Amino acid sequence: MKLVVKATLLMAILCLMTFAICPTASNSEGKPKRVDCDVHAGPCSGSLEDIQITLDVEPKPVKAMKDLTFTVTFVGEKPVTNPYIDLGMPGMNMGRNRVILKPAGDLVYRGEGVIVRCPSGRRTWKAKVTVPDVGAVEFVFDVIY
Amino acid sequence: MLSTETIYFVIFTSGLAVGFGHCIGMCGPIVASLSLNLKGRSGLIPHLLYNGGRITTYGLLGGVMGATGSFTLVTARIASLQKIVLVFAGIIIIVMGLAMAGWLPLGSIFGDHYNPEGLLSRGFRRLSETKSTATYYPLGMLLGLLPCGPVYTALIAAARAGMEAQSALRGSLIGLGLMLSFGLGTVPSLLLVAKLADLGWLKRRDIIYKVSSILMVILGIYFVVKGIRY
Numbered sequence: 001m002k003l004v005v006k007a008t009l010l011m012a013i014l015c016l017m018t019f020a021i022c023p024t025a026s027n028s029e030g031k032p033k034r035v036d037c038d039v040h041a042g043p044c045s046g047s048l049e050d051i052q053i054t055l056d057v058e059p060k061p062v063k064a065m066k067d068l069t070f071t072v073t074f075v076g077e078k079p080v081t082n083p084y085i086d087l088g089m090p091g092m093n094m095g096r097n098r099v100i101l102k103p104a105g106d107l108v109y110r111g112e113g114v115i116v117r118c119p120s121g122r123r124t125w126k127a128k129v130t131v132p133d134v135g136a137v138e139f140v141f142d143v144i145y
Numbered sequence: 146m147l148s149t150e151t152i153y154f155v156i157f158t159s160g161l162a163v164g165f166g167h168c169i170g171m172c173g174p175i176v177a178s179l180s181l182n183l184k185g186r187s188g189l190i191p192h193l194l195y196n197g198g199r200i201t202t203y204g205l206l207g208g209v210m211g212a213t214g215s216f217t218l219v220t221a222r223i224a225s226l227q228k229i230v231l232v233f234a235g236i237i238i239i240v241m242g243l244a245m246a247g248w249l250p251l252g253s254i255f256g257d258h259y260n261p262e263g264l265l266s267r268g269f270r271r272l273s274e275t276k277s278t279a280t281y282y283p284l285g286m287l288l289g290l291l292p293c294g295p296v297y298t299a300l301i302a303a304a305r306a307g308m309e310a311q312s313a314l315r316g317s318l319i320g321l322g323l324m325l326s327f328g329l330g331t332v333p334s335l336l337l338v339a340k341l342a343d344l345g346w347l348k349r350r351d352i353i354y355k356v357s358s359i360l361m362v363i364l365g366i367y368f369v370v371k372g373i374r375y
Contacts, residue, residue: 065224065297067217093166095159095298095327114216116297119231119371120171 034090035124037141043073046129046137051076053129055085055139063144064117070099072129074107081132083109089118090126090140099127115143152306153326156299160330163295168331171293173338174364175234179281180342181357182241191281192339198285200328203296204321206289210300211307211320219304220297223290228375230290235368237284242361245354292375299327 037044043056052075057068070085085099099113115125123142130136179195180188209219243249303323307316 065217065220089294093163093295095163095295096155097298097301114297114301116294116301117292118294119292119375121371121374 034140035142037139039139039141040144043071044139044141046139048131048135048137051079051131051134053131053137055127055129057127061144062115062141064115064123066114068113068115070101070111070113070127071104072101072109074109078107079131079134083129083131085111085113086128086130087113087115088126088128089122090124092118092122094118117145121145152302153322156302156323157326157330159295159299160327161333162330164331164334167293167295169334169338172288172291172331172335175238175288176335176338177342178238178241178357178361178364180339181354181361182245183343188339188343189336191278192336194278194281195285195288196328196332196335198282198287199289200285200325200332201282202286202289203299203324203328206300207303207320207322207324207327208317209320210304211310211323212313212317214304214308214310214313214316216297216301216304220300227290227292228372230287231292231372231375232369233372234288234291235365235370235372237365238368239362239365242358242365245361246358248358296327299324 037055039055039057040061043054045052045054047053054073054075056071056073058071059066059068062068072083072085082103083101085101087097087099088094094116097113097116099111101109101111104110123145124140125143126138126140128136128138176192176195179191183191206219206223210216213219240249303320306319306323307313310316310319
């Protein structure tokens with residue numbers, strides 16, 4: 001029984017070695033379906049309950065491994081606590097990459113951050129804007145390497 | 146704002162989490178290749194050395210990030226080096242794959258048992274055997290430079306902590322500590338992969354080695370291509 005378990009695990013390792021090559025090949029081709037925002041063209045909009053939230057990233061075009069400025073604008077009620085942004089890749093844990101936002105005007109919050117480059121070639125990233133005690137809205141977009 | 150102790154804990158758990166997700170997929174094949182290349186010999190010390198080397202590089206990078214307080218500045222400087230390391234890692238995997246199957250006449254570069262004759266050759270063999278295990282530490286240091294998304298993310302935290310530190314030295318120490326914590330978090334997953342790929346228990350390993358060799362060569366080519374394109 002022990003032998004069977006070990007053999008199964010070994011096959012899993014061998015498959016891992018094989019599949020480490022394959023998924024990235026398909027991911028790097030074509031535009032992923034989940035992209036819902038073109039940050040290179042202008043601000044992206046989303047809604048959270050009755051609040052309209054706009055995310056803008058500068059400078060454009062938005063490139064990985066560059067210092068970026070994230071601006072979140074609210075239409076409607078001003079949040080009680082400052083919002084923040086978590087940057088990540090859809091379907092892949094890249095570690096915690098949080099952009100702390102500070103007030104930069106009436107209903108406007110701004111912060112600095114970096115979108116890192118994934119060697120797999122995947123370019124789709126998500127910015128999850130969280131408003132504490134209210135909820136979160138996600139913006140999925142492609143970046144330039 | 147999180148306290149320094151909390152950040153260490155958060156980044157350690159982050160390393161642990163990405164270790165069992167991202168690292169197994171991206172670095173697991175390298176570790177599996179190293180394990181397979183040991184051909185059933187005890188792999189714990191070489192793998193500890195490999196991980197030690199990797200964490201040393203992370204720590205050094207964290208120290209530099211913490212001292213400068215800038216992630217993009219440092220990564221821009223090391224980008225071309227990372228490209229070379231990616232290609233080099235691919236070549237190492239190809240060589241190990243070819244050597245493991247016996248398709249390279251020199252045998253494994255990491256401590257195989259070829260028996261050369263002559264004083265010079267015997268001396269080289271002795272030297273290579275002594276170095277074979279120790280080689281895993283500098284190899285880990287070198288491969289610690291491989292471009293990796295979660296490592297970049299941890300380095301951003303190190304740079305940010307450095308930016309908020311009162312002096313460059315303090316920033317450097319915090320950056321170093323953060324990256325060591327992150328690196329330690331990634332160790333369990335890679336040791337698990339190493340253990341799973343250890344074939345010491347298998348009696349008839351030849352076919353597995355041949356199949357693994359082919360996979361290693363393909364994987365190595367993939368790394369080389371990625372490195373050229375990076």
